[in-house]
Amino acid sequence: MKFLRYGEKGSEKPGLVDTDGTLRDLSGIINDIAPETVASLPDKVKSLDLATLPTVDGKPRLGPCIARPGKFICIGLNYADHAAETGAEVPPEPVIFMKATSALTGPFDTVIKPRGSTKLDWEVELGIVIGKESRYVEEKDALSHIAGYCVINDVSERAFQLERHGTWDKGKGCDSFGPTGPWLVTPDEIEDPLTLSMWLTVNGHKYQDGSTRTMVYGPAFLISYLSRFMSLQPGDIISTGTPPGVGMGQKPPVYLNDGDVIELGIEGLGQQKQTVRDYDNL
Template structure:
């Protein structure tokens, strides 16, 4: 299934994409793509629906974040060896963990706003893993049973705030609009192996990132198990699993986003995002 949320910011309703690519209204069935509705039982119930009987929603309707009521937005840094190299860093002996604030979350095609004082706002296409079943101390062999689905994440990052302003990475990762997710939450049955998905990102039509989840250092089952040692994972939590090479920081010389530019990014089977870039004063 491809689940999504549509409508004005803060007023999104749950929806599903049918086999013909028509958006169908799920609001008469569930109240949101969130919480208990991410469980295996709820997903099984949705697969049994006759989608042709659900109301159609115009494809011109805004698509919002594909998951509602997100509790934690957990990110993994330097999880592709070639990206670590372009960043001038060693592959870490354990996963690097940081957070994006949930206030950074926005729709896949919403505007991205360069914050005040920024000169180094960057892009990162990433595979997002959405938790559907709560757990602590999860065995790696059981980890994928806790996944509700997968989505595209653009882990937008302000590199000066992240790397040059002391403290943790978080201050450069969680600015408003720095967490577009979606367009769809795609259930695991449609994806198969999450470690074999092509991914790319363009800025103004120029391909900067062109990689695959095959080259992750720490793969999805390990990450779920690892993170569950330090926190309980809850339905609706998002794990953003790292980015392949080609970020602006890694260009020679570095290249960063400017107002007026357009980003487009995609992961195989998970849909495409398109974002216009604005400066804070223009947004």
């Protein structure tokens, strides 16, 4: 199943994509796709005749596919080929950092270049949304804790991240730095999350053309590993890292500016498109 949220920012409604591609409204079934509903949603919908659900006309704005996550956890340097392009070694354990939950935004919303930004970058990533409370999870059981997968653009300001001292978080959590969606795709639709092609273009030029096959630490390991250091709650997001082709890795580096258009997608999980705008040009 492909679940989504549609409507104006702050007033999104829950929906799903029918088998024939029709967008249908779920407002009569649940209030939102959120931490309190994400685990039970597939069972509630499974017994329904989808053709009886109201259709949604036109092309409404899509919001992030999960509302109000408690945590937005990210994994750094998790693709061997991406680590190589940045001159970094593959870490012996996953690198963990956090995006501010206020960075979360819709898959087609504007990416805002913040004041002082000089090195705004892109990263297509496989996202995981947790479906049930998770503590000290065994790796063999970890995939059963996933509510769904999604596309994430881990927008990054490299000067803030790497040149302003301290942790990476200040270059990762600015407003609009977490486009998520378009859909939350349930695990039954993804046969193997480690065989998905993924890509990203800027102004029509393909920079990222990779696969989850080169991921160092897969979804099951990451859930197990993270659950040793923090409990994972329904609705929490894990962004699992990016393949090569980021702007920082180009020779010379390429960074985003006002008016640039980013398009990205992952096999089976849909596509995103964002236009970059300077904060003072909004």
